[in-house]
Amino acid sequence: MKTNNVLVNNLCSWPLGFRRLAGQGDISIPGKARNFPLLSEEEVLAQIQTGNVMxxxxxxxxxxxRIQIVDEAKRKELFGLDDAEVSAPILLNEESVKELLAIRSKAKFNEQLEAMVKTDAEKRMLVELAFNVGAEDAESWKVDVLRKLAETAKV
Structure with missing residues (x-):
C-alpha cells in the first residue's frame, strides 16, 4: 500500500512540535526519531512553503x-529543486560529526566545524553526537573545541 507520507528524521534529542497546516491539531516528533512516518506530503510542503525553519x-x-527529509528525491521535489547539480543540505548528524572527528588538521577541523554548526539547536546536539560516534577516542583538543562551541548555545 503506497501512502503519500514523507519519512523524516528529528536530528535533535528533544521532541519537536508545530501546528499542522494541512489538517487539524499539532504535530509532535519524538527526540531522535528516525523514519517518522506521520507527515503527509501536503503537510511537509505546507511547512516548507510557510518557512518553518525546522x-x-x-x-x-x-x-x-532540525528535521531531515529521509528520501533525497522527495526532498528535492518538495523544495522545488530539479535534478541539476544540487548538493545535499548541510546537516548535523552522527555521520557528519564522525567525518569531522576524522579530520587531522586543526585548521581544516575548525573550518568544517564552522560550516556545520550555525544554530543553537546544532550547538546543543554537538557534544552528544560526538560522544555517540566515539569522541572519547578523539584528540582532546577536538573535544575541547566542541564543548566550548556547545556552551555558546542560547537556551
Missing part, C-alpha cells in the same frame, strides 16, 4: 534544518 533551515533550502 524544515527549511537557515537558508530556506534545508541547510542546518
Amino acid at each position: 524544515f527549511t533551515g537557515t537558508d530556506g533550502m534545508g541547510n542546518h534544518a
Whole structure:
C-alpha cells in the first residue's frame, strides 16, 4: 500500500512540535526519531512553503534544518529543486560529526566545524553526537573545541 507520507528524521534529542497546516491539531516528533512516518506530503510542503525553519533551515533550502527529509528525491521535489547539480543540505548528524572527528588538521577541523554548526539547536546536539560516534577516542583538543562551541548555545 503506497501512502503519500514523507519519512523524516528529528536530528535533535528533544521532541519537536508545530501546528499542522494541512489538517487539524499539532504535530509532535519524538527526540531522535528516525523514519517518522506521520507527515503527509501536503503537510511537509505546507511547512516548507510557510518557512518553518525546522524544515527549511537557515537558508530556506534545508541547510542546518532540525528535521531531515529521509528520501533525497522527495526532498528535492518538495523544495522545488530539479535534478541539476544540487548538493545535499548541510546537516548535523552522527555521520557528519564522525567525518569531522576524522579530520587531522586543526585548521581544516575548525573550518568544517564552522560550516556545520550555525544554530543553537546544532550547538546543543554537538557534544552528544560526538560522544555517540566515539569522541572519547578523539584528540582532546577536538573535544575541547566542541564543548566550548556547545556552551555558546542560547537556551
